[in-house]
Amino acid sequence: MSATPWMLLVIAGGVGLIASFLLGRWSRREVDARGPAEQPGSGHQQLRESEQRFQTLVERSPDALFIHREGTLVFHNPAAAALLGHARADVLRGRKLAELIQAGEEGVLTQAGEELGVQEVHWVHREGRLVLGEVVTFPLVFEGQPARVSIVRDITERKHLREKLQTADRMAAIGSLAAGVAHEINNPLSFVLSNVRFVRDELRALLEEADEGTRERLKEVQDALEETQSGGDRVSEIVRDLRTFARGDDGKRVPVNVHTVLDLCGNIARSQLRHRAQLVKVYGDLPSIVANETRLGQLFLNLIINAAQAIPEGADPKSNEVRLTTWRQGEAEVVVEVRDTGVGISPEHLHRLFDPFFTTKPAGVGTGLGLPICQGIVTNLGGRIIVESEPGKGSAFRVFLPVGESPEPPATQAGS
Template sequence: MGRRHNSLIRIATPENAGHDRELLDAIAGGSADPQVVFSVLEGGELALAWVNQAAKHSGLLMDPDALGSGLDDVLVAECAVSLRDAYPESLRVRERYAYEQFVTMAGVETWWMTTLVPLLDADGTARWLVATFLKLDFVRRTEAALRRSEANLRELIGKSPDAAIVCRPDGEPVYANPAAISVFGPDLRPAPPPDGARPRTFYDLIPAAARDGLRAVIDAALQGDSPVPLPFELRASEPDEDAVVLELHAIRLVFDGEPGVLLSARDVSQLRQVQASLALTDRLVALGRMAAGVAHEINNPLAYVQANLQFAAEELERLQSADIETVALSLSESLAALREASEGADRVRAIVRDLRGLSQLDPGPRRPTALTAVVETALKLAGSEIKSRGLLTRSFGPVPPVLAHEPRLVQVFLNLLLNAAYALDGRQQEAPEIRIAIGTDPTGRAFVEIVDTGTGIRDADLPRLFDPFFTTRAPGEGLGLGLSVCHQIISALGGRIDVESRFGVGSTFRVILPAASERS
């Protein structure tokens, strides 16, 4: 199909052929593409008048030196036929005229665009026809490959079981697959807004609390970064339905020739339940590993609770026949014994409370949490395991509160402390030690650092350290869930766990968390 361009060239009639040659050189001589000039004979026939070097080597001309020859003797057959048909059209529209076609040369099809420019006398009579040939083979093949790629992408997105939405950079949806419409409703279907109305965007269809996160995810994708997955909860539309937890990813792409973002939302409700179950399993495993130590921690206060209660009971029984002075002294001693018994009961209650928090399946909403108190709880639970293996050194500095589930953080630091304690088992050393530090890093984030002088970790094992079920311990001594669960918990809070280790020297685990003010 031909295309029009606003260009019509009129020339004054030259005095002689020399002027014609200068004119042709001036008009056609600067092109790097194949270019041919035909003179227009009486009756509208075309004869070869001039060719440039690019045309001579293009393969489009059968005899580039046959000046004065007609179309059929100069151009390859397909070009000659097309040009003869297009020439009258270029005169009719009286504009630069372009068309595209396949041309077979040496058995190979190539794609060309031909542009015709008639050169007219002052009275409007055509004297010359300038034909410029532009090889579009690479361009057209690239465009065809792009169209195929976009078609494949559309088909892939359409059949994806995950909700997939293609948005413009401002969040306006331009395509949504059936799964996305099923999740977010028919309002997600791209549609022009009413006159004067703002186009509906994907931001309008998700909870308000998740919109800032979505904006950050889209901005990161447009900049080519790898954004962190954005989890958010979509409320159920019916009272008897459960809320759906979705995890959203974004990548930059070109769709229908325009820049955009592909948003993929996956239902991770069941995955979260499985992760919660694994986390509970890990906590129960940790409790099992600590069973003897916890029993010892409970048994000590229970022993003197029992002894003091027995003492108080015997004293009260003896008072029945005692004099006043003896009664006063005995009551004082009994009260002291009862106070000690009460303190022992409080210690038992605190241990039971910490254990119960550790075994909770649902930790409740995140709250500003004091890291020092969390670490103290973990130290109490792991205390007997640490004391029996080495020296514990503390360095607690000022630290901002973090937005978290306190029982989950207790689980993280309990796991890290137990791992540090067990790492001391494999080394014969004079002063095995665990050092724990709490503080604030230069960026205002909270950190907890646990250092042990244990066996360390081999370099080959470091990349797999947080993989589920990976463990360096002997069979039967662990499921390999602890560090994986720790990584999931800390990552969900916007933090990270850094690890440094030298095999045979020891390890350092550093947990870094944003302050509560950063995530509020």
């Protein structure tokens, strides 16, 4: 990894700063050893002031500084203790580096030789989480013995933001592609579905006029057309999702009865639920909300199907449930909760659930777009969505939606 500009400055400045600090300590001891007769008029005072200045720089530096010898810490500044979540500045002295760094990475700091350039090392916070640090390590003499100094800058948040920006760039490119693909698919698909409906309707008329043998053959053709119609409708839904993903919710908004939408979604998801769990409804007294009914249906249907799929196939349907609960929270919000008794979600996955393309489902089952689209629908309605889960105890997705007029979605430019 190439050194970043700040790290180059840190290397140069850090060497000078530490050397000056240590030189000041050594020089002051030497001056003290000479006795008053040997000390020049103001030299002693100047050395004291110089040492104090550099000591202040080391102690107040926002970057963590660790001095270690043979894998053991012999000095660190307050920022080093803070990096790992300790309040006391001297709490780490004497600790082994191997205790403070993710297993297998301590060699980056203890490897013999000259300065290795900028490295990324995961430090273990006292709470157990990992802190990603950008580290420069180089040798020096500390208190008369060889040692190594490591200067660390916490880049955990910066790394997270960089990943978000990279995802945003990728999503922008995919969004543009999705809009174009959806447009190209939608036109011929509409033509195909229109013809399928026409042939299906004509077959119904022919079935009434045909003899018994012909009627049986026509019935098989009609069944095939029904399956074709169902598949085409599914493709149409995918195209619609792609357009929503690329452009956001631009549908017309009207007063919507939340319970009516939930009932419809429960009926549609019946095939997913039937062999896994019971659908339980606990509805409160809710006012209508202003929303696009189709988008709201997409939101709830996705959450219900996800809840059903969180319960393993073969589970006893009588022992598991998907519970739909609604209530009004104050005057400003209604709440819809979709709770399941499924396998739950690991803590390390919770913060990534709404990241595009992230999925905990097996390959070929999930695309990782369902929950990001749900979050987009909720956000466009001026609401929010949260999730609570514990492995082995199921999950609960809670949707908060505003009562009354929802903010209109941002206008899209023509041709986008």
